[in-house]
Amino acid sequence: xxxxxxxxxxxxxxxxxxxxxxxxxxxxxxxxxxxxxxxxxxxxxxxxxxxxxxxxxxxxxxxxxxxxxxxxxxxxxxxxxxxxxxxxxxxxxxxxxxxxxxxxxxxxxxxxxxxxxxxxxxxxxxxxxxxxxxxxxxxxxxxxxxxxxxxxxxxxxxxxxxxxxxxxxxxxxxxxxxxxxxxxxxxxxxxxxxxxxxxxxxxxxxxxxxxxxxxxxxxxxxxxxxxxxxxxxxxxxxxxxxxxxxxxxxxxxxxxxxxxxxxxxxxxxxxxxxxxxxxxxxxxxxxxxxxxxxxxxxxxxxxxxxxxxxxxxxxxxxxxxxxxxxxxxxxxxxxxxx
Numbered sequence: 001x002x003x004x005x006x007x008x009x010x011x012x013x014x015x016x017x018x019x020x021x022x023x024x025x026x027x028x029x030x031x032x033x034x035x036x037x038x039x040x041x042x043x044x045x046x047x048x049x050x051x052x053x054x055x056x057x058x059x060x061x062x063x064x065x066x067x068x069x070x071x072x073x074x075x076x077x078x079x080x081x082x083x084x085x086x087x088x089x090x091x092x093x094x095x096x097x098x099x100x101x102x103x104x105x106x107x108x109x110x111x112x113x114x115x116x117x118x119x120x121x122x123x124x125x126x127x128x129x130x131x132x133x134x135x136x137x138x139x140x141x142x143x144x145x146x147x148x149x150x151x152x153x154x155x156x157x158x159x160x161x162x163x164x165x166x167x168x169x170x171x172x173x174x175x176x177x178x179x180x181x182x183x184x185x186x187x188x189x190x191x192x193x194x195x196x197x198x199x200x201x202x203x204x205x206x207x208x209x210x211x212x213x214x215x216x217x218x219x220x221x222x223x224x225x226x227x228x229x230x231x232x233x234x235x236x237x238x239x240x241x242x243x244x245x246x247x248x249x250x251x252x253x254x255x256x257x258x259x260x261x262x263x264x265x266x267x268x269x270x271x272x273x274x275x276x277x278x279x280x281x282x283x284x285x286x287x288x289x290x291x292x293x294x295x296x297x298x299x300x301x302x303x304x305x306x307x308x309x310x311x312x313x314x315x316x317x318x319x320x321x322x323x324x325x326x327x328x329x330x331x332x333x334x335x336x337x338x
Contacts, residue, residue, distance in 0.1 A: 004222040004223075006034050008034075012036050013038040014039050015040040015041075016088060017042045017043070019049075019088065021088055022178040023130065023172075024088035027214060028056075031086075031218075032061070037061065040065055042089070046066055069107065069115055070107060072118060076118040079118045079119060079122040080122055082124050083126070084124070084126045085128070087112065090107060090149075091142070091145075092132075095266065097142040104142065108142075108149055112129060112152055116167065119167075120159065127153070127165060127167050128217055130217065131146045134271065135171065136271065143266070153168065157226045157227040166224055166226035168221075169228070170217055170230045172216070173207055173208045173232075173234045176208070176209050177210060178213075182242075186243065190254075194254075195256065198239050200263050202238070203238065203263070203267075204237065207237060216232050227294055228292060230291055230292075231273065233289065233290065235330035236325035236328040237330070242338070243258045249338065271325045272323065272324045274320065279320055
């Protein structure tokens with residue numbers, strides 16, 4: 001697979017939206033390893049852009065572009081002569097999204113449509129949208145916005161017959177140690193207040209390492225035929241167990257309490273890999289990944305007779321169940337990636 005990824009990125013111009021975030025900046029670093037012609041970092045935060053380019057030693061093939069995905073004109077300018085777009089820009093915090101729904105719409109939905117329009121206009125070859133397991137049967141603003149982003153990206157493959165742009169999505173779980181996630185928050189609260197907070201003792205979540213998240217994006221970019229949703233086979237853990245493992249590893253022997261505070265607005269007890277709409281699609285699998293392919297990807301809206309797609313090393317799942325984070329608990333696996 002590594003040679004396919006190298007072939008995909010070597011000599012190409014790659015743009016990363018949200019390229020100074022924890023995922024976006026790591027994507028920038030990893031893509032640079034594959035000798036691209038150019039990597040463009042597109043984000044709103046000039047300070048983080050400065051810090052990123054300085055930390056990388058000012059590589060000659062790295063460009064910095066200040067901009068917001070809400071600004072379609074700026075996006076269209078940034079996408080000129082770009083081969084691949086990795087779309088990581090988003091609002092991502094559940095509780096903040098609940099109280100700012102229209103801002104989430106403007107960024108995660110309208111902003112994503114702007115990415116689609118600019119990519120088609122400028123003839124970008126591939127566009128990868130980064131989604132989340134919260135898009136599966138969503139109950140809150142964030143998950144709903146990410147579901148809409150997935151729908152926009154999958155259906156963008158059929159907008160213009162003459163367009164050769166391929167759109168796809170990847171679905172993340174919770175990425176360990178990503179900015180604003182639970183582990184950095186616990187570390188700060190444990191050190192400062194001697195207490196960490198868990199919302200619900202029954203709550204489970206899928207987790208993946210940052211390395212797995214980046215690997216998923218790069219592999220999906222290399223494998224795509226257009227219109228798929230890619231996700232890793234992730235393990236899950238009860239958050240109360242995660243809290244105990246976290247304290248044992250990072251604050252051993254210290255008197256730090258675990259406080260159960262109750263679910264926040266927009267949160268679910270368990271997350272899921274697939275929803276009912278996904279179960280009506282082709283789902284392929286290898287030992288590490290799932291690929292969800294719409295049956296009408298290559299045809300009319302009402303034409304669901306498309307042939308089973310082929311991806312090297314993947315097999316069609318004959319029986320698919322709606323796997324939730326309740327079903328995939330593996331505390332030892334999670335312990336190894338925190």
